Amino acid sequence: LLPTLTKRTIKMCDTKLNGKINGVDGKAPFLIGVSGGTASGKSTVCKRIMEKLGQVDVDHTQRQVVCISQDCFYRDLTPSEILKAERGLFNFDHPDAFNEKLMKETLMDILAGKIVHIPTYDYKNHSLRRDEILTIYPADVVLFEGILVFYFPEVRKLFHMKLFVDTDSDTRLARRVPRDINERGRDLEQVLNQYMNFVKPAFEEFCSPTKKFADVIIPRGADNTVAIDLIVQHIREILNNRQRNSEERTIEVVPAAVTLTPTHSPAKRANSGGDGQFKRPH
Numbered sequence: 001l002l003p004t005l006t007k008r009t010i011k012m013c014d015t016k017l018n019g020k021i022n023g024v025d026g027k028a029p030f031l032i033g034v035s036g037g038t039a040s041g042k043s044t045v046c047k048r049i050m051e052k053l054g055q056v057d058v059d060h061t062q063r064q065v066v067c068i069s070q071d072c073f074y075r076d077l078t079p080s081e082i083l084k085a086e087r088g089l090f091n092f093d094h095p096d097a098f099n100e101k102l103m104k105e106t107l108m109d110i111l112a113g114k115i116v117h118i119p120t121y122d123y124k125n126h127s128l129r130r131d132e133i134l135t136i137y138p139a140d141v142v143l144f145e146g147i148l149v150f151y152f153p154e155v156r157k158l159f160h161m162k163l164f165v166d167t168d169s170d171t172r173l174a175r176r177v178p179r180d181i182n183e184r185g186r187d188l189e190q191v192l193n194q195y196m197n198f199v200k201p202a203f204e205e206f207c208s209p210t211k212k213f214a215d216v217i218i219p220r221g222a223d224n225t226v227a228i229d230l231i232v233q234h235i236r237e238i239l240n241n242r243q244r245n246s247e248e249r250t251i252e253v254v255p256a257a258v259t260l261t262p263t264h265s266p267a268k269r270a271n272s273g274g275d276g277q278f279k280r281p282h
């Protein structure tokens with residue numbers, strides 16, 4: 001006797017986490033790089049995008065859009081470098097300050113649909129906080145923001161879309177000073193010295209030249225609501241298309257607990273090319 005079959009429609013790459021892989025079934029997340037000088041508004045632009053896509057109040061495990069800061073990929077400093085950093089003599093705006101390998105590997109893991117764990121960054125102590133780990137769950141859209149996200153070719157080529165937040169340097173300095181004093185434990189003299197010795201020259205040498213790689217340049221950062229709305233609209237269209245494509249790729253399968261011989265399987269007959277393999281509908 002054949003068991004009664006319950007047909008169930010699943011997506012091609014149905015997985016354990018919320019029934020989806022990368023948020024978009026069987027597809028890598030849409031990876032967006034967001035660069036720009038210090039205090040240009042990168043994080044604020046990302047926050048606006050998340051807000052407009054209705055993500056801010058969503059539980060972390062369920063988010064369709066997530067944002068990661070490149071600052072979580074600063075490399076560990078040697079003891080002598082820590083001493084330099086404490087005296088304001090370490091260049092945190094130079095590409096060598098970052099762990100390029102880990103950055104690339106983590107983004108590749110994200111693109112492969114893996115859950116990744118990254119430490120947070122402690123600006124006061126110039127070090128990664130391995131006691132405060134962020135868990136990044138698979139999402140449909142991943143924003144990766146930082147001053148040098150387009151600098152490293154191997155990282156740059158992973159992005160599906162590249163944004164550059166272009167805010168003039170006076171405005172950036174005027175925003176960095178209070179932020180670093182209020183949030184990052186600096187005093188005025190330290191902020192200005194670091195800016196003149198490292199931040200400004202490194203911006204000109206390493207960050208600004210990467211603007212040419214951007215698909216979209218956002219003048220005035222988060223003030224530019226027109227640009228942000230257009231980007232959000234574009235992301236929505238991409239997500240809708242991917243969703244539509246994944247629905248077209250659905251197949252019918254038999255519940256795993258039911259074992260059938262191929263010739264007697266209505267489900268198989270409906271989807272089989274005669275070789276016992278399920279086929280995608282055309």
Ligand SMILES: Nc1ncnc2c1ncn2[C@@H]1O[C@H](COP(=O)(O)OP(=O)(O)O)[C@@H](O)[C@H]1O
Nearest residue numbers: 037038039040041042043044045175179222223
């Ligand atoms: N459009 C804006 N108007 C006023 N303040 C802003 C604006 N965008 C950002 N800021 C402030 O400037 C500082 C730096 O912004 P942030 O988004 O953190 O820049 P980044 O991520 O590029 O370093 C923050 O204190 C933020 O609140």
Ligand SMILES: O=c1ccn([C@@H]2O[C@H](COP(=O)(O)O)[C@@H](O)[C@H]2O)c(=O)[nH]1
Nearest residue numbers: 037038039092093123126127146147199
């Ligand atoms: O220990 C540190 C690490 C980094 N910085 C500065 O941070 C900015 C990058 O962050 P933004 O949010 O893009 O401004 C970079 O310019 C570094 O100088 C630091 O001061 N101390």
